[in-house]
Amino acid sequence: MIRMRRGVVKEITSHRPGVTELLVEVEGNTQKAINYDELTGQVRPGDEVILNTTAVYKKLGTGGAHFVVGNLSHPEVDVTEIGHIMKMRYSPCQVKVLSVEEPDSPFAEAMRQASSLEGIPVIIGTLHSMIAPAAAALKKLGQGQLKVAYLMTDGAALPLPLSRLVYELKQKGLIHRTVTCGHAFGGDLEAINVYTGLLACRAVVKADVIIVAMGPGIVGSASQYGFTGVEQGEIINAVNILGGKPIAIPRISFADARERHRGLSHHSRTALGKIALTKATVTLPKLAPDKMELVLQQTEVSGISQKHDLAIIEARPALEALKEYDIKVTTMGRNVEQDPEFFLAAGAAGVYVSELV
Structure with missing residues (x-):
């Protein structure tokens, strides 16, 4: 193995x-x-x-x-004494962290009292690259006044430091603090699960907006439910349980050669149409008429338009923000010029939240 x-x-x-x-x-x-x-x-x-x-x-x-x-040349590695929560548990590489919830944490009391997201918007993506256009739009249109937290789930890469993108977004002030939940680790704060991860973003980080998405990579297959992006639907449910406002980024592409990902990806149709049991706002970018017609038809057939609120957004300011902050991001090896609809869909969520806040 x-x-x-x-x-x-x-x-x-x-x-x-x-x-x-x-x-x-x-x-x-x-x-x-x-x-x-x-x-x-x-x-x-x-x-x-x-x-x-x-x-x-x-x-x-x-x-x-x-x-x-x-x-083998320097085999001994020590750990700090504080912290008792293990991630990647019972594996040879299990990692000890100081979780935000545990008694030794300086934020333990704040977490004991935390029970609500107090209505703040939570942008929920599936692919890691989605966080860049959303965060860029929030910074540009929010005039730098919005405190943005990034919650990384364990749906893909587990170590947050692997992400060059998050490092760049933090260096440029688009993301203020990071939280890693589940078996993901390496954030500014560690959390045991997505619920306490979300609450830490609000109660400890004092975020105005939370962006949630897995780390670099995704596990997928050609089957309807066999991909880690199903977590988007589950996170929507969690945000509603905790009293936040979920905004879902749909996965849209007209550059992907696979038919199941053309227009509105089957990943989004499953996560939003099947897995999510509670309502979110699904932000769609304004597209060329023929492409817009296909995507809207797909939301109808999948049940997304009946279950969720759709918001059609002019998302070009998000792409302008990526250029302004000199952020070069790719998805599946394709850049903004090669797959504009993908990045417009992610940026639409940031534009929508900027206007909402």
């Missing part, structure tokens, strides 16, 4: 908090690898490391780089 190989660190190529990217010599080749510093400690050129090479070997979506499992 896991393909392990020894390698030698040849070069450190980049570093940001929590993550070191490097080149390793493994099986006679020089290849990319990723080291999570808080899991396996610091690495240096010349270190002998154990690598998980499974995804690259299988040419999977999570490939492109190996992952350091252990550093």
